[in-house]
Amino acid sequence: MSHVLKNLTVKVWRQDGPTAKGNFETHVIDSITDEASFLEMLDVLNERLIADGKEAVVFDHDCREGICGTCSLMINGQAHGPQRATTTCQLHMRSFKSNDTIVIEPWRAGAFPIVKDLMVDRSAFDRIVESGGYITSPTGGAPDANLIPVPKPVADASMDSAACIGCGACVAACPNGAANLFVGAKIAHLNLLPQGQAERFKRAEAMVDTMDEHFGSCTNHGECSAACPKEISLDVIALMNKDYRSAKFKNRKELSRN
Amino acid sequence: MTMLEDRSTTNAKLNSKVPAGALADKWDTFKANAKLVNPNNKRKFKVIVVGTGLAGASAAATLAELGYQVDAFTFHDSARRAHSIAAQGGINAAKNYQGDGDSVSRLFTDTIKGGDFRSREGNVYRLAQVSVNIIDQMVAQGVPFAREYGGLLDNRSFGGAQVSRTFYARGQTGQQLLxxxxxxxxxxxxxxxxRLFNRCELVDVVVIDGRAAGIVTRDLLTGQVTSHAAHAVVLATGGYGNVYFLSTNAMNCNVTAAWRAHRRGAYFANPCFTQIHPTCIPQADETQSKLTLMSESLRNDGRVWVPKNADETRPAHQIPEEDRDYYLERLYPSYGNLAPRDISSRAAKRLVDRGQGVGPLKNGVYLDFSAAINRLGRNVVEERYGNLFEMYERIAGENPYQVPMRIYPATHYTMGGLWVDYELQTTIPGLYAAGEANFSDHGANRLGASALMQGLADGYFVLPYTISNGLAPLLNKSVPGTDHPEFKRVEAEARDRYQAYINVKGTRSPDYFHRELGKIIWDYCGMERDRNGLEKAISEIPALYDEFKKDLRVTGTGEGVNQTLEKAGRVDDFFQLGMLMCKDALTREESAGGHFRVEYQTAEGEAQRDDENYCHVAAWEWTGDANNATRHEEQLSFETLQLATRSYK
Amino acid sequence: MATSTAPVREPVTATAAASRTRKPFLLDLYGTAVGKKYAMAVSGIALMGFVLFHMIGNLKMYFGAADLNEYAEFLKKLLYPLAPKESVLWILRLGLIGMLALHLHAAWSLTMLNRRARPVRYQSARDYQEASLASRSMRLSGIVVFTFIVWHLLDLTFGVVNTIGADGDFVRAEVYANVVRSLDRWPVALFYVVANLLLGLHLSHGVWSIFQSLGWNNPRFNAWRIAFARGFAAIVVIGNVSFPVAVTLGIVSV
Incomplete structure (x- = not known):
């Protein structure tokens, strides 16, 4: 069932540090099974580099199940590579052919500075969540869970947005380096739920304001959603835009905030 | 019972501190008597929380809400990445929303029984009690749990239970809770x-005058080793399943934090209690770096089978019913495909060992949804498991709507961990362990959907109470700062250790040693263990460990990002843990839950416990030699439940 | 291990503690990228209205000089005699100029923001999945359309570049004659066609984009948003491009 890929040329971005000048380094993988995952291919490359006394290529990865959002990589010009709805760690070599050239670059965005090689710093996402991507509910004060009925379609729509893994592919893929899909997804997740209503507009405003400090703007290309491993819809951006606008127009006193 | 008491090693450190009184009242009794810290005084205390998974994040957030100064540490770039995120199926809670006869005491009973009577009654009862608060808390926070059309919460059933008490958010429950x-x-x-320290790994624990004084960390971006002092330290650093190399754990999961604490005096309990999860995707090739779990919830609707004939060559759909062996349904009629994990795993292993395995490497069993698709329709199946099916297809390259999934057991969870008392405090005062990092509430085997429950219970509803009880006596007393010579000594030791890995300049990468170690542990301390194998492992691991120390190659330097160096430190600790695991497995001369010794089984091949001699927790003390730890015992007494043989027939 | 010289990384804390000062609310809204997109959408709607009615008005050309000139006169006399002649027209013109300025300013500042958001470009070729020719050429099409508008005003409003009439003079009221004379020059007709095709491209993405930017999103009509945008763009382009074509083919002549 499995078959072996031969003679893959891998061009991988090497960069010593955030301010260092980087360049592509070319390696040839003579053969690898197509059952291997993309990152296992990089593991193989790294083993070889270590055997040659060279430093291994640095890249972020962890769960390798497509859920933690740690892995990144721009593969042949596409965030997370050629397979739709698939993170880099879930991409398998069966997506490639023998003699292919594979170009691997880090995510590039001002808000995602390169740490080393293919590793970038995505903490700007955390700053956005810290500014309002939560429902304030200190431990211990919650009412019985079934006191807050959530209609199934609402819960489903909220879950669709909550599926975001925070990998940053949306920013990486966006020609403008915008984070609207990420922020929209979090806003939609929380703002659709009854529990999220109390802070709905405060949240939208705070998160969008923070987003603005780091990222570009949305011009509705749709690249983000196409790159999103969780296929989050552009609808969340519309919802974010609506709630942000409403936040500005709402009577602040009625929302008991200033 | 007198027999048990005779065997117990007197060790004052192993005082479980479970409050006296009726089981149902113990937690209330504790809370009523626990010492409190006045709100204005809380800010005078600093608490370090290591790890930001379910247990760590919930503890750090709650302690900060209460007013303590909290320093949280994660080796990830973001607190959102911890491996709790990968739990798929759900979280148990004794809500009885389905009205199917669930209750706190039933969840308690199921958990004790599921854990094969090797857990502490008091802790488990508390876990069942607070389970209901977890659901309330998580719903209030906006976790989009699955709902009925009327808007109320939906439940599913899970292995080892006869009620539907599992709350879920599609196949991403862990993600949503995290x-x-x-x-x-x-x-x-x-x-x-x-204060969050990201990309920062714990490399040692500092103990001064018998009390945890803080930690030493290594910044993964700069390589800097620094000290952090606190009044209390919480380790919520997960399990050690990666000792097997191939497991369903994330690549970076490691035992270092727990192990370093162990080396500083925290007893390590029941390291041989590891859980093999029955539904993982079988290994496909030699480059495989990890295994992927398919949620146990799949067993609700999927039927597990293998061909009756070991020489079967037909594709699955051409094999007629009479040539299929639905072995779980056959062997365990009342639980069927929902038999507990250890039992399901071993059953699969035996059939594969007998040559009845399926797939190109004959290393799996079928998990078949064709009956469910016929009964419920593809839409319902897709709604329930759509993302899992997609995930399977991405990895295995086969469409599970058309051909049955292939599954095989893989290491998934470790019940063992740092020994903790009722207050989740280790044998080092001031050092707490929460979540999978402690030896916890699951005994010898954890039930599905209980890991999320325990992590959140520890972090949200237990630690905040027990930590104040531990801190109150320290009010206005000075604790050692990072300028204390012991901090400096431990820091220097850590720096030397990491430099030493680089200095070996051998020929093999850390991954090579990890893979080799993993093979030994899997072969001899995996799903089935026996004396010969364990003794072999105990002699082989030190030899490999010596080679590691002589032939390791870490390229690059200790400054800046060096993932090879990080890995070397983790593999070092896995070696030492591996020895202890095998020793623990060897000395536990019984079969219980995930620990199956072939010498101790019933005529029908089921695990045979030895309650007379082994109804205890084995807590190991570090002696300075990884292969020569001292074994202590905490006797387990069952006041409420009768020790009974687990039966899922 | 040598002591590292890199500065110690500080922990992350109190990132949301700073309170921000708020500007008056419209400025506050305009202060962020999302607000600027909102401004682009609102001004875009105004400009859409203009191009649509401009096109419809110009269709009068097909009814002859009298009709078109009368229409031009009608515009000057909007609400006359209630309001002085040309006053309403000027209000509309100023409004349009304001909207255009807003559209341009927002576009310019968003472009700058986007440049800053990716200071180092990808070093390998991108493989776009969804971004269309229209969405990726918004800046180019916008610049060409804007240039065209300037030229168009110089041509047919001020007559600066329209001095080759029969008598060599530009007579403002002779709208029909001005148009036909201008479009009779083939380079002008070509520019007119190209600019309008780019306008169509701009609209086909921009009109859809308006829905997103304003948050007008509903499963009931989402499927229609792109169809509407393309339809609108098509109508405007067909109408506008028909004029130079008709003049070139002699269907409309002086």
Missing amino acids: LGAYQQLSRQIGLGGV
């Missing part, structure tokens, strides 16, 4: 209640 806790933690970071 994001809930992460968001609560983020709020506290935003407000200044928590």
